[in-house]
Amino acid sequence: MDKQTEEFRSGLRQGELLIQRCEQCSRLNMYPKFACPFCQSEELGWAQAAGTGSLYAFTVCRLASPAGFEEELPYALAIVKLDEGVQLLGRLTPDEDGEWNGYALDTPVEFVTAGSTGEGARPIAWFSRAGSSAA
Known part of the structure; x- marks a missing residue:
């Protein structure tokens, strides 16, 4: 690396x-x-980064996954356009029902530390809907 x-x-x-x-x-x-x-x-x-932006695109992976991610299915991958103007790939936190139905294109999102901090954690940028309880 x-x-x-x-x-x-x-x-x-x-x-x-x-x-x-x-x-x-x-x-x-x-x-x-x-x-x-x-x-x-x-x-x-x-x-x-301020950690705020909008959802540019996303998909929910349910059936296939790269090696090492099989145990995490299903999960949502997203392209987030940060308020600073750059875009990056990240993950979306699920809604309370374990799904991602509350998300839509241009949904305001914010960076959260769900599962990405601490020793041995997989460093992934996680996002949730702005103002949601996951933030």
Whole structure:
């Protein structure tokens, strides 16, 4: 695992959603890179995201899963557009009934630390509906 990815994952383990920030042009990008995609500077740092955004796309995985995720079925994968303008892949917390029927495109969501903090935790960006009890 490279340094950029590890810093992002370490932030998730600590309950922080980090976005890579170029120190030269101040633009944000996601996912972590070795050089800024806008100005090609290698001077990159990190900014803590507000953790709020909207649901750009999502799917519920029920039948098949990549190796290592079989025990987690079913689960919802989402592309979230953060208020900072970048998009990232994350997971959605289920509704109280264990389903995701309360979600729709453009639903306001917020970053939560469900299952992604602590030693041995799988560092995944989790999101729930903004203002829900899971937040």
